[in-house]
Amino acid sequence: xxxxxxILIAAIVLFAGKSFAQMHPLFNGSNLAGWHVDVxxxxxxxxxxxPFIIRNELLVSMGVPNGHLITDSVYxxxxxxxxxxxxxxxxxxxxxxxxxxxxxxxxxxxxSIECQMQHGDAGDFWCIVEDITVPDMxxxxxxxxxxxxxxxxxxxxxxxxxxxxxxxxxxNRMTIECVNSSIKVWVNGDLVNEGFNCTANKGQIAIQAExxxxxxxxxDLLPIKELSEMEKMVE
Numbered sequence: 001x002x003x004x005x006x007i008l009i010a011a012i013v014l015f016a017g018k019s020f021a022q023m024h025p026l027f028n029g030s031n032l033a034g035w036h037v038d039v040x041x042x043x044x045x046x047x048x049x050x051p052f053i054i055r056n057e058l059l060v061s062m063g064v065p066n067g068h069l070i071t072d073s074v075y076x077x078x079x080x081x082x083x084x085x086x087x088x089x090x091x092x093x094x095x096x097x098x099x100x101x102x103x104x105x106x107x108x109x110x111x112s113i114e115c116q117m118q119h120g121d122a123g124d125f126w127c128i129v130e131d132i133t134v135p136d137m138x139x140x141x142x143x144x145x146x147x148x149x150x151x152x153x154x155x156x157x158x159x160x161x162x163x164x165x166x167x168x169x170x171x172n173r174m175t176i177e178c179v180n181s182s183i184k185v186w187v188n189g190d191l192v193n194e195g196f197n198c199t200a201n202k203g204q205i206a207i208q209a210e211x212x213x214x215x216x217x218x219x220d221l222l223p224i225k226e227l228s229e230m231e232k233m234v235e
Contacts, residue, residue, distance in 0.1 A: 023081075026071060026205070027219040029057040038102050038110070039067030039209070051209040059216040061093060061209045068110060068206040070099060076202035077225060080176040083218040090119035090168055091212020096128070097178050098203035104129045106151060110206060113198060115176050115185050116159070117214070122174065123159030123185050123192030132157070132183060132195035157195070164190040171217065179227050186233040 026034060031054060041048045042065070051062040052069045061069070082095055099112035109128045116124035125132055127149045134157055138144055146154035164187040166172050175186040181201050185193040207216065 021223050024221045024223075025219070026221055027059050027216065030054060032059075032069070034072055035069050036072060037067065037069055039065050040103065040108060041065040041067070052207070055215075057217075059207075059219070061207060061212075061214045061216070063091065063093075063209050063212045063214070065209070066108060066211065067209050068096070068099075069209070070102075070110065070206040071204045074202055074204055075178075075221065077179050077223060078177070079222045079224050079228075080178070080205065081218060081220045081222070082174045082176070082216065083171050084117060084174065084214055084216045085166075085171045086119055086168055086212060087215050088213050091214070092118040092208075092210045093212060093214040094118070094126070094208045094210065095174065095176060096206035096208070097176060097183065098130060098198065098200035099206045100200065100203045101129070110204075111200075112203065112206065113183060113195075113200070114208075115174065115183075115193070117172075117174065117208075119165065119168065119212075120162060121159065122165050122172065122187045123161070125157040125159075125183075125185075125193055125195060127155040127157070131197075131199045133197040134193070134195045157193070159185075159192040160194075161187075161190055161192055164188050164192055175233050177224065177227050179224060182227055184227050189233045191231045191233070 094114045094117050096112035096114050099110040101111040104111040105128050111129040114126035140158045142154045177184045181198045182196045
């Protein structure tokens with residue numbers, strides 16, 4: 001009897017410990033609750049249409065007019081799991097983390113670090129008035145004298161592999177971990193980028209409309225306290 005009691009108590013403690021870190025869906029499959037749209041063209045063109053829609057329980061970025069879908073809330077220390085696909089033709093999109101000041105770059109992009117989803121380049125970092133450091137910096141960002149975080153500067157940091165994306169039309173999974181000043185990105189389980197000394201450690205999360213139609217079926221957030229050490233992310 002004592003043994004059974006001890007096992008039950010251990011199970012309750014284990015369950016209670018896990019309950020503190022539950023997955024939180026940021027997209028509910030039916031509307032844009034918890035998000036707001038920032039599309040500059042909609043300021044002056046009354047005919048401009050919100051490029052972010054719900055279709056067949058999917059969040060769809062129609063790509064035009066260009067802009068961002070931004071969470072109302074600010075987040076830090078989390079794992080973000082995003083499932084997406086370019087259903088029609090290859091194009092550009094991205095997830096922005098640590099987003100803050102709107103329209104800080106080219107009067108369009110919020111201050112942030114972009115985790116690139118562009119077909120063929122998924123996992124690149126783009127510095128948008130925030131900065132981050134990676135290993136082999138000059139090899140992956142170009143000559144140091146060109147580096148910068150504003151218009152015309154070397155803001156792209158190339159990913160570690162271009163072979164991780166699924167064929168066009170299939171679902172991809174991007175996993176982003178942000179803990180303190182570090183960020184790691186996996187695409188379909190492969191570690192594709194890792195940075196540290198980020199100039200921001202919290203912010204909103206944003207999805208881009210950047211010229212291509214992209215479907216999203218899952219955007220989930222899990223609070224974490226430390227980065228995963230694994231090269232291969234299995235979910």
